[in-house]
Amino acid sequence: MECGFYDFQVQPREVDLTKRATLITLGDHILHTAGEDADRNGFGIRNLHEHNISWVLSRFAIEVDRQPEEYEKYRIQTWVADVSRVMTTRHFILWDLNGHEIGRASSLWAIIDMQSRQALDLRSNVQYTDVIVPLEAPMPRPARIGAIAGTWSEEHTVRYSDIDFNQHANSMKYVEWMTDLLPLEKMTSGRLARIDINYLHETRYGEKLTIAAEDNETCSRFEVRRQDGSAACRAMIQWK
Amino acid sequence: MECGFYDFQVQPREVDLTKRATLITLGDHILHTAGEDADRNGFGIRNLHEHNISWVLSRFAIEVDRQPEEYEKYRIQTWVADVSRVMTTRHFILWDLNGHEIGRASSLWAIIDMQSRQALDLRSNVQYTDVIVPLEAPMPRPARIGAIAGTWSEEHTVRYSDIDFNQHANSMKYVEWMTDLLPLEKMTSGRLARIDINYLHETRYGEKLTIAAEDNETCSRFEVRRQDGSAACRAMIQWK
Numbered sequence: 001m002e003c004g005f006y007d008f009q010v011q012p013r014e015v016d017l018t019k020r021a022t023l024i025t026l027g028d029h030i031l032h033t034a035g036e037d038a039d040r041n042g043f044g045i046r047n048l049h050e051h052n053i054s055w056v057l058s059r060f061a062i063e064v065d066r067q068p069e070e071y072e073k074y075r076i077q078t079w080v081a082d083v084s085r086v087m088t089t090r091h092f093i094l095w096d097l098n099g100h101e102i103g104r105a106s107s108l109w110a111i112i113d114m115q116s117r118q119a120l121d122l123r124s125n126v127q128y129t130d131v132i133v134p135l136e137a138p139m140p141r142p143a144r145i146g147a148i149a150g151t152w153s154e155e156h157t158v159r160y161s162d163i164d165f166n167q168h169a170n171s172m173k174y175v176e177w178m179t180d181l182l183p184l185e186k187m188t189s190g191r192l193a194r195i196d197i198n199y200l201h202e203t204r205y206g207e208k209l210t211i212a213a214e215d216n217e218t219c220s221r222f223e224v225r226r227q228d229g230s231a232a233c234r235a236m237i238q239w240k
Numbered sequence: 241m242e243c244g245f246y247d248f249q250v251q252p253r254e255v256d257l258t259k260r261a262t263l264i265t266l267g268d269h270i271l272h273t274a275g276e277d278a279d280r281n282g283f284g285i286r287n288l289h290e291h292n293i294s295w296v297l298s299r300f301a302i303e304v305d306r307q308p309e310e311y312e313k314y315r316i317q318t319w320v321a322d323v324s325r326v327m328t329t330r331h332f333i334l335w336d337l338n339g340h341e342i343g344r345a346s347s348l349w350a351i352i353d354m355q356s357r358q359a360l361d362l363r364s365n366v367q368y369t370d371v372i373v374p375l376e377a378p379m380p381r382p383a384r385i386g387a388i389a390g391t392w393s394e395e396h397t398v399r400y401s402d403i404d405f406n407q408h409a410n411s412m413k414y415v416e417w418m419t420d421l422l423p424l425e426k427m428t429s430g431r432l433a434r435i436d437i438n439y440l441h442e443t444r445y446g447e448k449l450t451i452a453a454e455d456n457e458t459c460s461r462f463e464v465r466r467q468d469g470s471a472a473c474r475a476m477i478q479w480k
Contacts, residue, residue, distance in 0.1 A: 011272060012272075012275055012285065012404070012405060013268055013271070013272065013404065013410065013412075015404070015405050016400065016403065016404070016405070017403055017404070017405060017406075017407045019405050022401075024401065028253055031253070032251060032252075032253065035252055045252065046311075070405065071286075159420040160256065160419060160420050160422070160424055160427045160428075161262075161264065161416045161419070161420050163256065163257055164252070164253065164255070164256070164257070165252060165255050165256070165257060165259050165310065166257075167257045170253065172253075176401045179400060179401070180399040180400050180401050182400070184400055184445055184446075187400045188400075205424055206424075
């Protein structure tokens with residue numbers, strides 16, 4: 001019944017040309033923290049895979065007050081907030097070394113059977129009672145994002161470098177494909193305030209996808225579509 | 241006059257579906273080691289940038305006996321072997337925790353003026369005398385790679401996620417574009433023996449590139465071409 005704390009240092013290969021950690025880097029570190037903390041509590045991927053079950057990220061949101069700089073050390077605090085039959089919530093707070101909050105994140109996870117890809121009852125698969133921390137949520141929960149038409153789009157075929165140990169496209173790769181569609185000025189403006197991501201369907205090696213985007217001063221919206229037109233992932237970025 | 245040793249652990253986001261560290265991961269770790277060790281010896285990027293000069297990777301080769309597994313800890317040994325007017329050689333040996341060599345690497349570096357992008361005399365810019373370690377080279381030096389026609393190719397526009405703090409495409413991104421052209425079976429075969437890479441010209445955000453490839457049982461060759469037809473990068477992979 002306590003939070004986990006995990007230390008990071010922003011490496012040169014994790015910054016963009018502004019020498020600040022990219023959104024992808026922050027997302028990777030946050031998800032890494034989730035994995036480590038689950039592992040430490042005995043329900044990490046290693047344990048789950050022994051039973052042919054695995055974690056699936058369903059929704060994810062990150063708020064960014066300040067993107068840490070190259071070589072900056074910072075700390076991610078994490079805890080499990082609740083668990084229901086189908087979904088568990090894990091929160092995060094990002095702290096700099098002066099003890100200031102520089103961001104926060106919230107994530108919703110399900111457990112699937114790796115063969116059938118069907119969601120399983122969390123409460124009968126993970127011993128959660130001892131790990132839930134009754135702290136207040138650090139931010140509004142990850143939003144449900146509606147369909148968009150998109151004012152422009154690009155095609156993308158899922159490649160070797162996109163897929164992870166789960167044999168599907170990695171969670172942060174969707175965000176990489178999406179943000180690569182935006183003007184460079186926007187990505188390097190330091191105005192990133194919040195991203196909300198909905199993961200709706202996994203995508204596999206060789207799948208041909210369409211990444212659609214629409215964008216205005218304060219908000220960018222994205223949809224990754226499969227060949228049958230269904231959405232695999234949607235996201236919304238809010239700008240300061 | 242001693243080698244540096246740097247410890248790594250293969251993280252879940254650094255493996256492919258075979259749960260072994262990817263070539264990109266190994267290259268990232270090796271280049272990270274080079275950066276850390278240069279930094280520790282007082283001629284890292286941080287020091288150089290204060291004088292508006294920077295390191296540029298010219299040639300790089302990696303030999304892989306065994307790709308370390310997910311969560312496996314391993315160690316990279318590195319040292320500076322020599323320094324001439326225009327180029328310095330840095331070697332690496334990858335060790336597993338049982339003290340077995342699992343790979344090695346060799347790299348050639350120049351120093352450029354960040355404004356003019358011209359190469360500078362290394363000996364008048366870096367105090368090297370004290371750091372050269374007179375150890376035998378762990379492998380044949382990175383090869384010069386000739387032009388190829390290519391039996392197939394893909395277009396690629398340099399994106400936000402491709403560029404690093406130097407404002408050009410990151411060294412390992414070329415390898416990512418290249419290896420994404422190969423059949424998945426080849427990349428996951430565990431037969432990777434050696435890659436040699438020649439960096440010939442930097443590429444900038446928005447540049448349209450052609451990535452050409454040719455491939456047989458024992459050898460894959462690649463060329464990244466700029467719009468004027470000149471080569472930005474060439475590489476050759478040898479397979480066991």
